[in-house]
Amino acid sequence: MFADHDELMRRIERDLLDGYDEELEMEIEDRRMDEVLTEGMSRSEEEVAARISYFKTLFHLQGELVKLQEWVVSQRSKVVILFEGRDAAGKGGVIKRITQRLNPRVCRVVALPAPNDRERTQWYFQRYVPHLPAAGEIVLFDRSWYNRAGVESVMGFCSEDEVEEFYRSVPEFERMLVRSGIRLIKYWFSISDEEQHLRFLSRMHDPLKQWKLSPMDLESRRRWEAYTKAKEIMLERTHIAEAPWWVVQAVDKKKARLNCIHHLLSQFDYQEVDRPEIVLPERIRHANYIRHPVPSAMMVPEVY
Missing domain, CATH: 1.20.5 (Single alpha-helices involved in coiled-coils or other helix-helix interfaces)
Structure with a gap:
């Protein structure tokens, strides 16, 4: 060949x-x-070295994530990781880096849209339950049931009584998950007012990122202080021993990614799983085998 x-x-x-x-x-x-393509022309040696160091560290941590994944499968563990934070705090970026080299059948992301009319009449946690992991699975929630403590509360999408019932229920709900054998880890990504402002401006002027800015995101800028108060109440009332909150300083995106992944790995006493040596078998060949040509009309044009 x-x-x-x-x-x-x-x-x-x-x-x-x-x-x-x-x-x-x-x-x-x-x-x-x-800026990327002219890296060597416009950046100092220190900045270039820092970028190289970032990639080396990231690749190392991603290698450890692969080991963790295989350990979770071998132990038939069930893992749930929640990612919360303000809009543009970098949750999606770290989720990308965690899942990038993992098996999507083992590690999957859940990012639910706003509830529909039927879901709004259900028990609040009901629409999240079907997405919880089975044995040997890791589920990453890109926003979670804590929407009630944040956007729903601040924007008036639920009543004060519903918010209070959420705070009464969520510790019980999470303790039930932990007792059932689920490992629950909760991250809050923290950024400054100035940093969010800068990231929103960046999205506004980047055609590839404008889709990330919704009317709700823009309104969140106006209600920064209300979101701050809601966050403080949430952390105070839902920081429980069985599932504590972990705050990631996320003003520096790269450091936030590395720190979060490093911390996530430290939460497990995982070990590398021994795997049998892989031997590529010889392909069976038959003298009468004929490969029929694909019709040219079916071929994708080779534009590049």
Whole structure:
């Protein structure tokens, strides 16, 4: 199939580099493309070194996440991780980096839309329960049942009685989850007023990110202080021993990602799972096998 061993190794190397380039795509998404492509021209040696250090650390932590994933499967553990924080706090960025190299059948993300008319008449936690993990699964909630303590409370989408009932119920609900064998970890991503303002401006002027700004996001800027008060009440009333809150300082996106992943790994006494050596079997070949050509009309045009 390959002319020689060197060609095979070059192909493998290119495939590996292609995988690593996914991280560069995220880097471009976070910053202006021309800034990335002229990195060596406009950045100091210290900044370039810091960027290289970031990627090295991230790749190492992602390797540990793969080990954690395999350990969760082997132990048939059930893990739930909640990511909460203000709009543009960086929750989606860290979720991307956690899941990037993991098996989506083991580690999946839940990001529910606003409840529909039927769901609004259900027990509040009911629509979240079907998404909880089975044995050997990790579920990341990109926002969670804490919507009631945040956006629903601040924007008046629920009554004061409903908010108070939430605060009475959520510690009991989470203790039930923990007693059932679910490991529940809760992160709050904290950013400053100035940093959120800057990130919103960045999204406004970036065509690739404008979709991230909803009318609700814009209103949250106006109600910054109300969200602050709601957050403080939430942390005070739902920080329980069985499922404490962990606050991630997220003004620096890269540091926040590394710190969150490092902390997440520290919450588990995981070990590398021994796996049998993988041996690639020889392909069976038949003399009468004929590969029929694909009709040209079915081929995707090779524009690039």
